[in-house]
Amino acid sequence: MKIQRPKGTFDILPYGADESWQLSDLWQYVEKIIRQTAAEYGYREIRTPIYEHTELFNRGVGETSDIVMKEMFTFPDRSERSLSLRPEGTASVARAIVENNLMQQGAIHKFFYISPMFRYERPQSGRYRQHHQFGAEGYGIASPEQDAEVIDLMLQIYHRLGLKNLKVHVNSVGDLESRQAYKAALMAYLTPHFAELSADSRTRFEKNPLRILDSKDPKDREIVAKAPSILNHLSPDSKLHFHKLCHILDQIQIPYVVDDRIVRGLDYYNKTVFEVLTENLGAQNTVGAGGRYDGLLAQFGGPDAPGVGFATGLERVLQVMMAQQVSYPKTDRPFIYFIPMGDGAREKAFNLTAACRHNHIPADIELSAKKVPAAIQNALRCEAQYCCILGTNELEIGTAQLKNLATREETEIVLDHIIPILKTIFIR
Ligand code: HAM
Numbered sequence: 001m002k003i004q005r006p007k008g009t010f011d012i013l014p015y016g017a018d019e020s021w022q023l024s025d026l027w028q029y030v031e032k033i034i035r036q037t038a039a040e041y042g043y044r045e046i047r048t049p050i051y052e053h054t055e056l057f058n059r060g061v062g063e064t065s066d067i068v069m070k071e072m073f074t075f076p077d078r079s080e081r082s083l084s085l086r087p088e089g090t091a092s093v094a095r096a097i098v099e100n101n102l103m104q105q106g107a108i109h110k111f112f113y114i115s116p117m118f119r120y121e122r123p124q125s126g127r128y129r130q131h132h133q134f135g136a137e138g139y140g141i142a143s144p145e146q147d148a149e150v151i152d153l154m155l156q157i158y159h160r161l162g163l164k165n166l167k168v169h170v171n172s173v174g175d176l177e178s179r180q181a182y183k184a185a186l187m188a189y190l191t192p193h194f195a196e197l198s199a200d201s202r203t204r205f206e207k208n209p210l211r212i213l214d215s216k217d218p219k220d221r222e223i224v225a226k227a228p229s230i231l232n233h234l235s236p237d238s239k240l241h242f243h244k245l246c247h248i249l250d251q252i253q254i255p256y257v258v259d260d261r262i263v264r265g266l267d268y269y270n271k272t273v274f275e276v277l278t279e280n281l282g283a284q285n286t287v288g289a290g291g292r293y294d295g296l297l298a299q300f301g302g303p304d305a306p307g308v309g310f311a312t313g314l315e316r317v318l319q320v321m322m323a324q325q326v327s328y329p330k331t332d333r334p335f336i337y338f339i340p341m342g343d344g345a346r347e348k349a350f351n352l353t354a355a356c357r358h359n360h361i362p363a364d365i366e367l368s369a370k371k372v373p374a375a376i377q378n379a380l381r382c383e384a385q386y387c388c389i390l391g392t393n394e395l396e397i398g399t400a401q402l403k404n405l406a407t408r409e410e411t412e413i414v415l416d417h418i419i420p421i422l423k424t425i426f427i428r
Pocket of ligand 1 (some may be wrong): 011087088089090119121126127129130132133135137266273286288289290291292308309310311312313314315316354362
């Protein structure tokens with residue numbers, strides 16, 4: 001019996017993938033741009049374990065969040081300790097900073113990660129049980145320039161990847177004081193509508209009423225549309241922070257809309273929250289999202305240092321790229337494909353293939369097809385740019401045919417000169 005991959009997961013293949021966004025060369029390209037851009041902004045890579053103690057996410061992401069309540073892959077290890085596959089990266093990075101005493105080595109830390117995340121959600125287009133996030137986290141700076149920096153980094157990556165028509169939504173969920181004031185106003189507004197709310201929202205009413213603003217239920221949305229705005233309940237400090245952030249975004253020419261309905265589904269946020277939306281993805285229209293989480297380190301026993309960051313789902317970024325027909329360079333193809341005809345030519349071709357590879361010219365060789373047309377088909381399938389056909393007769397005089405597979409043009413070349421010739425035409 002064939003074994004299939006688990007529901008909500010997918011393979012990333014060099015070719016033969018179900019969908020173009022599942023091709024490994026696209027992933028490599030996107031990851032390369034991300035790494036380059038993150039480095040230019042001063043962010044360095046952090047890698048944390050794929051599973052953590054469940055308690056980390058209970059405390060960090062929040063016991064009442066959907067992620068913790070419904071979506072974690074949680075299992076006991078052989079000693080009955082509860083472990084969970086990480087559903088997101090922020091809590092793990094905070095834990096790693098505290099555990100490795102990084103705040104004692106400097107007040108400011110800027111990290112990024114590109115990692116698989118796991119959420120037991122109902123799979124659909126744009127929503128997977130294993131998805132991949134690029135995330136960036138900046139620790140140590142409380143002022144709104146840091147919020148603007150991570151938003152700018154996120155948008156710069158989208159821009160470099162060729163994504164268009166994205167909308168940035170920003171909001172402030174304030175500090176604890178602001179949220180308490182708002183919670184009271186929101187509950188007072190929702191109380192007369194309590195019976196009309198969805199079952200999920202009625203559960204949230206006591207535990208975490210702000211999350212009701214996030215509800216997808218149509219009736220909830222209708223009720224929430226007239227709810228008071230959190231922006232009218234911000235403390236003076238939170239209000240100033242938000243105004244400054246908006247001012248900085250204006251200064252660096254990042255267009256945004258203020259959207260007081262964004263609350264985010266994770267409990268660690270305070271002050272700034274933001275989401276980047278696309279019209280290309282249907283229901284799963286959030287390409288990336290983030291916010292400020294001052295106090296998260298302290299929650300894990302670290303110092304009371306501020307932090308702000310974001311994460312973007314790579315599947316969604318790739319899907320938008322494909323929907324918007326963005327082209328990308330294909331760098332993992334052979335440049336030249338050697339086709340030997342007969343045993344004598346085979347030895348020479350193998351030597352030439354090795355010589356190309358030793359000279360950084362991507363090369364491959366036909367070792368199975370008996371006839372030239374079949375060999376050319378193989379060269380085309382692996383998307384080589386040139387093939388070099390080595391026949392026994394030509395070998396005797398030291399020449400071969402170099403064929404441009406796109407234009408079908410053929411040139412006779414002297415084999416002794418092939419490496420310098422290829423070096424001049426190979427540009428990547
Ligand atoms: P999040 O909004 O839960 O935030 O996820 C970030 C992004 O990951 C989403 O905007 C979406 O693009 C992608 N994503 C989430 N779940 C799935 C899924 N099941 N399938 C495909 N893509 C998905 C966080 O995780 C926070 N840790 C972000 C953050 C970092 N905030 C501050 N720093």
